[in-house]
Amino acid sequence: MQPRSSSPPPLKRARRTDSPPYTSDTPNGHVHASGSGSGLQQQLQPLSLSILGVEPLDEFIKEIADFVHHMIMTRPDYPTGKVEVEAKIGVLRDRASGQRFALPVLVETILAPGATDTRFESNMSANQHKNFNTLLNNLKTESPNTASSLDYSHLYLKDTFYPMEGNDREKIRVTKNEKTNAVVECMRKIRLGDLNVYSPKREADWRISVNLEIPMSHPVGTSTHSRRKDRMSYAHEEFKIDLTQVTSTMSPNAPQQILHELEIEIARSDFLLATALKRGDPNVSEHERSAFDELIRAFVNNARILVRNSSEGWQ
Numbered sequence: 001m002q003p004r005s006s007s008p009p010p011l012k013r014a015r016r017t018d019s020p021p022y023t024s025d026t027p028n029g030h031v032h033a034s035g036s037g038s039g040l041q042q043q044l045q046p047l048s049l050s051i052l053g054v055e056p057l058d059e060f061i062k063e064i065a066d067f068v069h070h071m072i073m074t075r076p077d078y079p080t081g082k083v084e085v086e087a088k089i090g091v092l093r094d095r096a097s098g099q100r101f102a103l104p105v106l107v108e109t110i111l112a113p114g115a116t117d118t119r120f121e122s123n124m125s126a127n128q129h130k131n132f133n134t135l136l137n138n139l140k141t142e143s144p145n146t147a148s149s150l151d152y153s154h155l156y157l158k159d160t161f162y163p164m165e166g167n168d169r170e171k172i173r174v175t176k177n178e179k180t181n182a183v184v185e186c187m188r189k190i191r192l193g194d195l196n197v198y199s200p201k202r203e204a205d206w207r208i209s210v211n212l213e214i215p216m217s218h219p220v221g222t223s224t225h226s227r228r229k230d231r232m233s234y235a236h237e238e239f240k241i242d243l244t245q246v247t248s249t250m251s252p253n254a255p256q257q258i259l260h261e262l263e264i265e266i267a268r269s270d271f272l273l274a275t276a277l278k279r280g281d282p283n284v285s286e287h288e289r290s291a292f293d294e295l296i297r298a299f300v301n302n303a304r305i306l307v308r309n310s311s312e313g314w315q
Contacts, residue, residue: 058297063110064195064208065296071192071210072276083272084189084211086265087303089310090122092198092205101198101205108199108304120196120207122261129260131311132243136234151235157184160226162219164188172219178228188214204310206303225250238295239302240267264302266295 049055072083092101095117103109111118124132140150156178164170175184190212197206227248234241246259266272275292278284 060108060110061297061300062293064300065293067193067195068208068210068296069276069279069292072273075192075212076190078212078214080215081190082213082215082269084213084265084269085208085272085299086211086263087206087208087299088120088122088261088263089204089206089303089306090120090124090261092118092120092196095119103198103200105198105200107201108197108307111196111198113193113195116196118196120194120205122207122263123259124204124262126260128311129243129245129262132262132306132309133232135309136232136241136243140234148237153233153235155229155231155233157229157231158226159229160223162221162223164219171224172216174218183218186216186218188216190214199307202307202310203312204307206307208303235267236302237298238267238271239299240265241302241306262306264299264306266299271295 068085075081075083092111093099094101101116101118136150137152139147140152158176158178160174160176161171162174164172170188172186172188174186176182177184192210192212194210195208197208199205225248227246230245230247232243234243241264242262244261244263246261248257248259250257272292272295275288275295278288279290279292281289
């Protein structure tokens with residue numbers, strides 16, 4: 001496991017004072033006896049969050065925030081590099097049996113990196129892809145009043161991979177818009193770290209990845225392989241959700257491989273880095289020093305929503 005961040009946690013939530021009364025008319029409600037013995041108390045008065053009046057920190061979200069923060073602060077020094085934080089929806093499988101990984105736990109659990117012999121597969125069936133497409137399209141057209149609207153774009157992209165000079169194991173990816181043939185980006189990706197989350201109550205698990213994307217000059221020579229991406233991209237506040245059909249060609253004579261993937265990414269790398277630098281800084285406002293943890297909280301919540309809306313149909 002990566003070393004934990006030494007930054008102090010964000011301030012705990014204050015006590016709620018506007019909790020609605022809990023009455024016996026509430027479905028499955030219970031009637032409580034009053035302390036005075038004068039009869040049954042029909043309403044449950046607002047309760048403190050705890051005996052200290054604060055809500056304990058969510059260890060799950062803090063563990064992810066600490067991990068992402070550590071990856072950012074210890075990344076290799078590439079001044080032009082862009083940090084990418086994404087969560088992919090998929091299934092954790094046991095390497096030996098190929099079956100879905102299982103643990104004797106009841107709720108979602110973060111796995112210690114390297115502690116299990118598992119692999120993560122992000123491919124889903126075409127029906128599962130359709131299920132998420134319907135969900136996201138409905139959110140776009142029928143956004144609830146309490147949520148920000150979704151922006152949508154449909155992209156047709158082609159990735160071509162070239163070996164780096166002097167290191168065939170490293171690849172440079174050139175991405176072009178298939179409609180215009182314009183180069184969208186040319187970059188090398190360095191994987192910094194992954195966290196796997198096992199979700200026993202759901203049809204899918206998820207993986208958080210932190211990467212460093214380094215801009216590169218367009219390579220010369222022969223490409224090793226390519227892939228086409230039919231991508232439906234949804235933007236919501238600080239996040240981007242991509243639902244993609246990937247068609248890969250590993251060699252001229254090899255059959256095409258079609259995959260369906262879903263991922264959510266923090267959209268603005270510069271904003272992510274700015275909040276990471278101010279995390280826990282006593283010289284800035286409480287809002288600024290807790291912004292990173294709030295960003296990760298919303299990121300995790302969005303990933304959880306996608307996982308909990310998964311249906312059967314993982315490959």
